[in-house]
Amino acid sequence: MNHTQGMLAPESLKGKTIIVTGGGTGLGKSMASYFSELGANLVITSRKIEVLQETAKEIAAKSGCPVHCVACDVREYEQVERVIAEAKEQFGSVDVLLNNAAGNFISPTERLSHRAFDTVVDIVLKGSYNFTLALGKDWIENKQQGNILSIVTTYAWTGSGYVVPSACAKSGVLAMTRSLAVEWAKYGIRSNAIAPGPFPTEGAWDRLLPGDLKKKYDPAKKVPVGRVGDHQELANLAAYLVSDFSAYINGEVITIDGGEWLKGAGEFNQLDAIPEELWDAMEMGRKKGGSKLKMMWLYFKGMRKLKF
Ligand code: HXC
Numbered sequence: 679m680n681h682t683q684g685m686l687a688p689e690s691l692k693g694k695t696i697i698v699t700g701g702g703t704g705l706g707k708s709m710a711s712y713f714s715e716l717g718a719n720l721v722i723t724s725r726k727i728e729v730l731q732e733t734a735k736e737i738a739a740k741s742g743c744p745v746h747c748v749a750c751d752v753r754e755y756e757q758v759e760r761v762i763a764e765a766k767e768q769f770g771s772v773d774v775l776l777n778n779a780a781g782n783f784i785s786p787t788e789r790l791s792h793r794a795f796d797t798v799v800d801i802v803l804k805g806s807y808n809f810t811l812a813l814g815k816d817w818i819e820n821k822q823q824g825n826i827l828s829i830v831t832t833y834a835w836t837g838s839g840y841v842v843p844s845a846c847a848k849s850g851v852l853a854m855t856r857s858l859a860v861e862w863a864k865y866g867i868r869s870n871a872i873a874p875g876p877f878p879t880e881g882a883w884d885r886l887l888p889g890d891l892k893k894k895y896d897p898a899k900k901v902p903v904g905r906v907g908d909h910q911e912l913a914n915l916a917a918y919l920v921s922d923f924s925a926y927i928n929g930e931v932i933t934i935d936g937g938e939w940l941k942g943a944g945e946f947n948q949l950d951a952i953p954e955e956l957w958d959a960m961e962m963g964r965k966k967g968g969s970k971l972k973m974m975w976l977y978f979k980g981m982r983k984l985k986f
Pocket residue numbers: 780781782783784785790791792793794795797798831844875876877881882885886
């Protein structure tokens with residue numbers, strides 16, 4: 679058994695109806711696919727109906743469970759309400775919302791138009807609160823329990839240059855997650871988030887690392903465990919959080935990034951670059967009675983190898 683395999687027992691999500699925004703591609707598709715494999719009724723939604731139909735066919739053929747798709751722009755509240763209405767028509771009720779749809783691009787902030795800023799914030803933040811509000815109202819009115827999971831990023835709390843609209847929006851989604859975890863717990867509605875590190879997807883990676891940037895900037899190099907994420911390990915975490923096994927987890931954001939953001943945060947983490955010879959020289963320097971010559975030799979050898 680390893681991280682590339684499914685983790686939960688078969689039928690762990692049987693009978694649950696789950697809406698996945700941005701469920702036609704990338705990580706949304708991978709999580710949706712695993713939910714379906716575990717017996718869930720799926721509703722996937724995004725703007726491009728052809729992509730959704732293709733994905734729905736593929737997932738249903740693999741799992742044998744029903745997958746419904748509805749085209750919707752998450753920025754438009756009426757369209758969001760229509761998705762929820764269709765989900766209820768199809769499956770009776772909705773149990774879980776996965777806020778996964780996002781828009782993003784890299785750019786120096788001063789080069790962005792205000793419309794570009796709006797576009798990313800509207801998809802990520804407004805899209806997530808549109809779905810959360812519409813479904814939350816429905817759950818509370820019908821005295822039904824609910825579970826909201828939102829996909830954020832680690833820069834939701836660190837911030838990040840060159841993706842400022844996305845950082846603003848994701849931190850807003852995280853604030854909503856923690857706020858509603860408290861406010862709506864009395865209605866039986868839980869709210870959690872996942873902050874993924876780098877996971878290869880066409881949508882994100884072609885936009886964030888266009889052209890030669892991909893060759894020059896290898897995301898795996900920033901990750902202490904030395905690799906990027908595998909979709910199945912994210913799907914495992916998401917399936918656990920939308921399942922009843924995680925009933926006592928509420929208001930949490932779980933990072934799944936191989937230690938990436940902490941590597942950037944720790945004051946001395948870049949000392950990874952110090953070669954053994956330099957550590958040896960420093961150790962000899964602080965102990966009494968060592969050979970000065972050997973210490974100097976190790977020091978110069980280490981300094982020659984040192985690359986920051
Ligand atoms: C600067 C840009 C731009 C770019 C668009 N705009 N792309 N500005 N750099 N690369 C500007 C346009 O000029 C326009 O402003 C405004 O943004 C709206 O552009 P549209 O193309 O009309 O928007 P729309 O059709 O709604 O498309 C949304 C989109 C697009 C965000 C621009 O990229 C998209 O559909 N993305 C969805 C998928 C996605 O982004 N996935 C990545 C998620 S990854 P003006 O002023 O000209 O009108 C992610 C990972 C995070 O979040 C962490 C990784 C580790």
